[in-house]
Amino acid sequence: MLNNVRQSLRSIRLRGAATQFIGLGIIVSMALIMWQLLVLVTGSKYPVVVVVSGSMEPGIQRGDVLFLITVRNRPIRSGDIVVFKIEGKDIPIVHRVIKVHRQHDSNTFSLLTKGDANLWDDSDGIYADGQLWLEDHHIIGRVIGYLPYFGWATIIMGEKPLIKYLLLGGLSLLAVASH
Structure with missing residues (x-):
């Protein structure tokens, strides 16, 4: 029994x-x-990104979550905010388009970008050595909206791994203790 x-x-x-x-x-x-x-x-491979630097302040703050859309839907114009990736750099960059050059015989374009809080455009140190323009293959997406401050958890866990492990450990203990 x-x-x-x-x-x-x-x-x-x-x-x-x-x-x-x-x-x-x-x-x-x-x-x-x-x-x-x-x-x-x-249509974007990365529809959501977290801003990790202050280069776009005061409009876009560090820790904001940005929503992206593919650039195929509408041509990029000067003033648009885009997210791009440079070869050899791990983190995508969020900056404003300040100049657009379109090729008349095709759908390709070249862009010059700049962070709102930066003094110089991105050809001066942000792009790869010798690179003066972004090409369409560098562009991840165009910003269509954002949530302020919602990305801080991601930033904190990336910068302070101990907090990430404490959080995971605490959640694990909670799951075990709930039996």
Whole structure:
């Protein structure tokens, strides 16, 4: 009789753990599905980015979350804010377009950008050595909206890994303790 009770309790614990594991899997799956839907809707490989520097202040602050759309929908104009990636640099850059050169015989373009808080345009130290313009293949997307301050958690966890590990440990303890 006592063994039957123990087996029943173990079975309940295993079912509870399995339920939590499946619930976590569903949450992760939903997050991935939402991300892929954003990629489809915006046409951008990276539909959401976090601003990690102050080069666009005061308009766009460090820690803001930016929403991007592909540049194919509408030509880029001077004054647009774009996110671009330079070969050899890990982090995408968010800056304003200050000049656009279009090729008349094709759909290609060249851009010159500048951070709002910077004194000089990006050909002076931001672009790769010898690069004077951005080409269309450098552009990740055009900014269409933002959420102020929502990216600070990402910045803090990137700059202070200890906080990331404490948060993950705390969430793990919470999950274990909830049984």
